[in-house]
Amino acid sequence: MSFAGHHAHIPSPAWRAAVRIGKNHLIRYVLEGAKLTNLLGRRAEREAVEQLLKQARAGRSGTLMVRGEAGIGKTALLEYARETAAPSGFRVESSVGAESETQFVFAGLHQLCAPLLGRADALPDPQEAALGVAFGLRAGTTPDRFLVGLAVLNLLAEVAEEGPLLCLVDDAQWLDEASAQVLAFVARRVEAERVALVVAVRDSDEGDVEQFSGLPALRLDRLGETDARVLLTAGVHTPLDDAVRERILAEARGNPLALLELPRGAHPAKLAGGFELPDALSVPRRIEDSFQRRSAGLPAEARLLLLVAAADPTGDTALLWRAATHLGISPQAALPAEAGGLLEVGARVRFRHPLVRSAVYQAATAPDQRRAHRALADATDPQVDPDRRAWHRAQAVLGTDEEAAAELERSAGRVRARGGVAAAAAFLKHAAELTPDPAARATRALEAAHAKHDAGASEAALELLAGAATGPLDALQHARLELLRAQIAFHLTRGSDMPGMLLDAAKTLAPLDPTLARETYLHALDAAIHAGHLARGCGLPEAAEAAHDAPSPPTPPQPVDLLLDGLATRFTQGFEASVPTLQRSLATLLDHESRVDDDDRRWLWLACYVASMLWDDEALYVLAGRAVRLAREAGALSTLPAALNAVASILVLTGELARATELAAEEAAITQATGAPPLPNARLMLAAWRGRQPETLELYAAMVKEATERGEGTTVDLAHATLAVLHNGLGNYDDALAAATPPCEHDDLAYSSLALPELVEAAARAGEPERAAAALEQLSSRARASGTDFALGLAARSRALTTTGPAAEEHYREAIVRLTNCRWAVFLARTHLVYGEWLRREGRRQDAREQLRTAHRLLSGMGMEAFAERAARELRATGEHPRKRTAQPTDSLTAHELHIARLVATGATSREVAAQLFLSPRTVEAHLRNIFRKLGITSRRQLRELPLP
Numbered sequence: 001m002s003f004a005g006h007h008a009h010i011p012s013p014a015w016r017a018a019v020r021i022g023k024n025h026l027i028r029y030v031l032e033g034a035k036l037t038n039l040l041g042r043r044a045e046r047e048a049v050e051q052l053l054k055q056a057r058a059g060r061s062g063t064l065m066v067r068g069e070a071g072i073g074k075t076a077l078l079e080y081a082r083e084t085a086a087p088s089g090f091r092v093e094s095s096v097g098a099e100s101e102t103q104f105v106f107a108g109l110h111q112l113c114a115p116l117l118g119r120a121d122a123l124p125d126p127q128e129a130a131l132g133v134a135f136g137l138r139a140g141t142t143p144d145r146f147l148v149g150l151a152v153l154n155l156l157a158e159v160a161e162e163g164p165l166l167c168l169v170d171d172a173q174w175l176d177e178a179s180a181q182v183l184a185f186v187a188r189r190v191e192a193e194r195v196a197l198v199v200a201v202r203d204s205d206e207g208d209v210e211q212f213s214g215l216p217a218l219r220l221d222r223l224g225e226t227d228a229r230v231l232l233t234a235g236v237h238t239p240l241d242d243a244v245r246e247r248i249l250a251e252a253r254g255n256p257l258a259l260l261e262l263p264r265g266a267h268p269a270k271l272a273g274g275f276e277l278p279d280a281l282s283v284p285r286r287i288e289d290s291f292q293r294r295s296a297g298l299p300a301e302a303r304l305l306l307l308v309a310a311a312d313p314t315g316d317t318a319l320l321w322r323a324a325t326h327l328g329i330s331p332q333a334a335l336p337a338e339a340g341g342l343l344e345v346g347a348r349v350r351f352r353h354p355l356v357r358s359a360v361y362q363a364a365t366a367p368d369q370r371r372a373h374r375a376l377a378d379a380t381d382p383q384v385d386p387d388r389r390a391w392h393r394a395q396a397v398l399g400t401d402e403e404a405a406a407e408l409e410r411s412a413g414r415v416r417a418r419g420g421v422a423a424a425a426a427f428l429k430h431a432a433e434l435t436p437d438p439a440a441r442a443t444r445a446l447e448a449a450h451a452k453h454d455a456g457a458s459e460a461a462l463e464l465l466a467g468a469a470t471g472p473l474d475a476l477q478h479a480r481l482e483l484l485r486a487q488i489a490f491h492l493t494r495g496s497d498m499p500g501m502l503l504d505a506a507k508t509l510a511p512l513d514p515t516l517a518r519e520t521y522l523h524a525l526d527a528a529i530h531a532g533h534l535a536r537g538c539g540l541p542e543a544a545e546a547a548h549d550a551p552s553p554p555t556p557p558q559p560v561d562l563l564l565d566g567l568a569t570r571f572t573q574g575f576e577a578s579v580p581t582l583q584r585s586l587a588t589l590l591d592h593e594s595r596v597d598d599d600d601r602r603w604l605w606l607a608c609y610v611a612s613m614l615w616d617d618e619a620l621y622v623l624a625g626r627a628v629r630l631a632r633e634a635g636a637l638s639t640l641p642a643a644l645n646a647v648a649s650i651l652v653l654t655g656e657l658a659r660a661t662e663l664a665a666e667e668a669a670i671t672q673a674t675g676a677p678p679l680p681n682a683r684l685m686l687a688a689w690r691g692r693q694p695e696t697l698e699l700y701a702a703m704v705k706e707a708t709e710r711g712e713g714t715t716v717d718l719a720h721a722t723l724a725v726l727h728n729g730l731g732n733y734d735d736a737l738a739a740a741t742p743p744c745e746h747d748d749l750a751y752s753s754l755a756l757p758e759l760v761e762a763a764a765r766a767g768e769p770e771r772a773a774a775a776l777e778q779l780s781s782r783a784r785a786s787g788t789d790f791a792l793g794l795a796a797r798s799r800a801l802t803t804t805g806p807a808a809e810e811h812y813r814e815a816i817v818r819l820t821n822c823r824w825a826v827f828l829a830r831t832h833l834v835y836g837e838w839l840r841r842e843g844r845r846q847d848a849r850e851q852l853r854t855a856h857r858l859l860s861g862m863g864m865e866a867f868a869e870r871a872a873r874e875l876r877a878t879g880e881h882p883r884k885r886t887a888q889p890t891d892s893l894t895a896h897e898l899h900i901a902r903l904v905a906t907g908a909t910s911r912e913v914a915a916q917l918f919l920s921p922r923t924v925e926a927h928l929r930n931i932f933r934k935l936g937i938t939s940r941r942q943l944r945e946l947p948l949p
């Protein structure tokens with residue numbers, strides 16, 4: 001059920017949260033609330049929460065994002081959810097974001113999950129380890145953020161096995177980035193668990209949480225005039241002049257918290273007449289001012305204790321009392337703050353409202369703020385929580401302090417190891433600000449800039465680079481600064497002018513760090529390859545020429561060195577001259593299977609482009625498959641979608657369109673769960689090879705438009721090469737010729753190799769023999785240099801298409817023999833098709849039928865509908881009616897279900913399938929029940945016996 005679009009008044013407990021003003025008054029307002037329950041309009045909100053809980057009890061997880069301005073009743077709705085869920089058997093856990101907590105990686109997530117960690121030992125080992133590292137409970141390699149998300153998903157599922165679970169997250173706009181990203185992933189991925197998740201987010205330009213966009217949303221609007229009057233009358237027990245009442249109503253503008261808090265800041269005499277409120281401030285600011293006035297009337301010790309509590313976002317009561325002891329404050333100092341409805345000190349320290357925290361902190365003087373942070377630093381155990389101690393200590397500094405800066409730098413290393421790149425960047429930035437020595441300050445600013453860039457904060461990184469550039473840097477640091485500046489420019493502009501900047505950085509690095517210089521030259525070549533014909537300024541020829549000046553490679557050369565030298569040769573001396581070096585690079589990478597390091601992983605995709613260029617079908621299949629395996633093993637959902645997209649595209653060429661569809665569906669599900677944009681390549685190839693013209697043209701247009709705007713010429717060339725396949729399948733040879741021409745003219749690294757055979761076929765059939773011959777000559781020369789069966793088979797097929805008489809048949813037969821030994825089954829099937837078409841035109845009907853039957857059987861089985869229809873038309877022309885494909889029970893399964901069925905059929909358990917597909921085991925079981933129902937079976941054994949496409 002979607003809750004988007006619900007617009008109703010404040011829910012029943014809203015006023016209860018709004019008037020929770022201290023223990024002395026709580027009972028009175030609860031009693032009065034019974035009368036208000038039926039007066040305030042809030043049916044839609046109640047129903048939304050109740051429906052969500054009902055779904056969770058039934059094993060249909062759900063998420064609800066509650067949005068609205070400060071004081072509108074979001075927290076109240078969460079309390080209503082808690083009060084409704086608890087009596088019906090729900091376990092309820094919660095987390096509250098804090099503005100000062102945003103620099104602590106996974107702080108909000110840990111707050112939610114800490115009570116559940118007793119079940120963490122039920123998780124698969126990689127997930128348990130990832131969770132432990134993320135929460136600082138154990139040492140280990142930095143976990144992928146989405147592997148942490150999968151661990152949290154399965155942790156919630158494990159707990160929900162004991163009973164339904166309600167997770168409440170308040171003030172999500174102040175969650176640290178890592179927690180927000182993981183919780184959004186969980187919200188999108190949870191499916192068949194007894195879990196309900198309610199997330200409250202404040203509306204503001206500054207505090208919006210992009211990660212939660214797209215989730216079912218419920219917006220809380222302001223109270224209508226009638227309800228506002230009722231709430232004001234119930235909340236103010238002093239006679240009000242009519243003019244005063246109208247002024248309060250006008251100022252509060254239907255905000256429930258404002259209706260209850262604004263009158264409390266005024267003297268009772270003023271409520272009877274002459275009540276004035278400032279007009280220029282917003283409602284939340286006026287509420288903050290009200291809280292500030294109330295706290296200002298407290299004794300000095302109570303105000304200082306409030307400030308300490310406001311400076312610590314953890315709500316740790318023991319920590320508050322230890323800090324109070326350092327300040328000489330007695331526990332009795334809390335009583336006036338509690339009686340005034342500002343603070344509750346129990347198992348946790350809780351402010352009456354988040355605005356109280358900010359009001360108290362902002363109202364304090366800078367010396368008092370530093371004093372509070374110093375007390376908190378002294379009260380924090382350096383062994384248990386060194387990072388929070390370092391942060392408090394840094395906040396207590398006036399001016400600079402090398403010791404505090406060094407402590408922050410060490411904290412940055414620890415939080416980065418837990419996956420907190422953004423938090424590490426914040427720590428390093430503050431460390432640079434506290435550093436007294438100019439050289440050390442510039443060094444830390446440079447490291448902070450790298451961290452900010454890694455965290456995606458490119459503008460902030462540029463600001464830090466500007467600061468670093470003013471300090472004394474050595475030559476290598478200056479070179480690294482320019483390299484980072486180039487990388488940021490690529491990130492911000494999508495890089496068609498990036499190769500030149502990278503080349504400049506590489507030249508500067510050459511005498512200082514030869515290894516980094518060679519990598520930078522290869523980065524420049526890679527960027528130029530992707531920019532292709534859309535490059536501005538320095539293009540591929542210039543980048544390749546410059547790369548010849550790179551420092552000499554080590555002995556023996558590594559894959560990165562062979563790739564650099566081979567690609568430089570490719571675009572200066574030609575395809576044929578580059579083949580030996582590039583083949584060595586692929587062989588070295590393939591040989592590195594048992595010892596793949598980060599450098600090899602970094603260049604896997606460029607190696608896949610090279611394999612495609614060389615028509616090395618085996619290397620391309622193995623390397624792309626390795627990228628998927630490595631991403632799965634690492635739980636790297638940030639890189640897995642691209643790997644799945646690539647392998648799905650490759651499976652199209654192997655003729656496994658059903659499996660390609662499954663991987664494309666998995667990629668789409670993950671990108672949706674992670675909030676990333678879907679990748680179009682595999683979907684375009686699937687549509688084109690199936691011959692679905694409207695879908696292909698729509699995807700093609702979008703892909704070309706977006707790639708052109710980003711300056712990615714190679715993506716445009718892929719779209720053209722794929723469009724040529726569509727038109728060749730449909731027999732639109734003029735259109736196929738037009739589409740295949742640009743990648744060949746641009747000599748695109750990978751996609752000219754795909755486009756050349758399409759160009760030959762299109763030109764031969766469109767009556768353009770000269771263009772066909774020119775493309776064939778280039779294809780044949782490159783195929784001989786490559787030497788793979790795939791390359792030589794494509795060349796033989798293309799030669800047959802341009803040859804007449806008996807010689808053509810020899811080439812067709814050679815093509816079939818060579819392509820039979822290749823993975824790329826679609827080209828073998830298409831060769832049977834064009835051979836059969838040639839035989840029919842030669843009048844050899846019987847021989848033609850044999851080839852066309854084979855072509856039709858293969859193409860139909862693959863799902864290549866347009867090419868299969870071409871074969872069917874040719875068969876009918878020989879006097880034979882092609883057999884129709886028999887419907888299969890698996891046709892009723894979705895791509896996602898077919899993927900799960902295939903994995904289960906191999907003997908994988910639900911837990912193993914869940915780990916591979918980033919689901920929970922219970923969700924896999926739910927899908928499996930649907931699969932059994934659709935296939936008319938009842939067991940995994942029966943599933944293993946079924947033929948799956």
